[in-house]
Every structure is written in C-alpha cells, then in structure tokens.
Amino acid sequence: MPPLLEPDAPEAVAPCCPPLTERPFTAEEAETAARMFKALGDPVRLRLFSAVASHEGGEACVCDISDVGVSQPTVSHHLKKLKEAGLLTSERRGTWVYYRVEPSVLSAMGKLLTISPAAA
Amino acid sequence: MPPLLEPDAPEAVAPCCPPLTERPFTAEEAETAARMFKALGDPVRLRLFSAVASHEGGEACVCDISDVGVSQPTVSHHLKKLKEAGLLTSERRGTWVYYRVEPSVLSAMGKLLTISPAAA
C-alpha cells in the first residue's frame, strides 16, 4: 500500500451537534461546529466552496474555480483548509485535481440552524 | 431622542445571498455571507450564541450565559462581535443587559445551505 493515505480529518462533520437553538452547546460541540463555520468564514473560501457546490456534477477541477482574485498557491491553501474542515474531498484524475462537496455537510450544517421546538 | 443610536450594522443579514449550491457566489455575496459564518466560527461565540438562542423566550441576560470559561471582558467582546455581525441584538433593562437572536438570521443562514435544484 503506498503511503498516500491522507492525514486529513474529514470525519468530524456529519453527526455533529443538535440544533443551535435546542440547548446551549457544550465546549466540545462548539469546538466541532465552529471548525466548519470558521472554514466558511473567509470570502475566498466561501466562493471556492460555492463554486464547487454549484458546479455540474457536484465536483469541479481546480482550474474551473481558481478565478477568485488571489494567487494560485492561495487557492490551493484555501482548498486544503476546506478539506481539513471536512467540507470538501479531492481526487486526482490524470492531470487535474477534482474537488467535491462532502455530501452530508450541507444538511448537517442546515440542521444546526434549525429552529428547535424547545426554542418557542 | 438621546444620542444612543448604536453605530453597529445589524442590517446586512436577512436578504443576503442565494443558496451556496445555486451558482458561484460573487465577491460581494461572499463578503456578506462570510461575515456571518466568521462570527460563528469561534467556539466561545458559538456557545454564547447557542446559549442565547436556546434560552427561554429567545433572550438571555449576560449573567445567564457568561459561564463559558473565559473572562467577563472576553465574553463582552464576543457578544459585541456577534452584534456587529447582525446575529444578536441587545437591550439594557435596568441593571442587566439582555441579548436576543435576530429573528431572521437562522432562516437566512439555513437557506444558504439549502440544496438548490440546479445542483443535481
């Protein structure tokens, strides 16, 4: 087996936390959820994420989305951050690297922002 | 009218952006939306926001929620950030200051994370 297994941690996303309105978050829940919000808290990253998420087939080559006004290394840096936060996954196919949205992420984050019945 | 009108900007929230998956965000949309995500991108702020959002009546006194492991000035600092991001509002009533969740925020952010039909 080649040593290409990535040390990133894209697992701490899906079953994360109850809705924000259900009860006060614990420190651990807050740590986990804040990591995702933080990843989307930069305009460049948000544009990259949106570009991938809205791209045909739910995936996009870096070359398709790197026109966001910063240098290419910076794009790579931000994509790495999004990957480490568990929001994107990447796969190399030949010359190009394709990024796609981790499927469960959108719904998981959406649930966080749900109005819970207890918050009436 | 007393000169107590606050210079904060809690207006740039509600009608913000289309779903992230609908089309790539423009620079302006990303700037606006990232401000909200960034505000929730800190564990302490997320706990404070969750504490307010889940509190009875949708509002909470600072004294009710300041047990998050940081000093009281730091709590105040984070609440200010949340207010500047348009996520919370505050009101002084007698001795205590009450914070409440800006009502439209949760649904607005929830819509951002909606799966748009175009992203099939």
Add this chain to the structure above:
DNA sequence: TGCCTATGTTGACGGTTGTCGAAGCAGGTG
C-alpha cells in the same frame, strides 16, 4: 530522457484575532 502544465508545499511578512487586567460607565441601594 527532458520539457511543459497543473497543483501542492514552504517560508516569510503584515494584518487580524482572542485573551486578559485595569479602568470606565450605568443603575440600583443605602
């Protein structure tokens, strides 16, 4: 093999952020 293109990594720089203690302000109570 060598060269070109597409991405990722490194190292450094300046700006931002989270944190605290100290000081300030506002309201209540005596």
Add this chain to the structure above:
DNA sequence: CACCTGCTTCGACAACCGTCAACATAGGCA
C-alpha cells in the same frame, strides 16, 4: 452622596491567518 454590581471599553500581547513568490511534485507528451 457613597458604594456595590453588571457590563463595556481600553491597552497590550501572543497566536493565528491570508497572502505571495519561490520551489517542489505529479502527470502527460515528445
């Protein structure tokens, strides 16, 4: 008035973050 309590602001500091140029790596192709 003085004093206490709840909260905010100020000033400072270390840590973190976004950015770039330079370099490194990977794959395709001649």
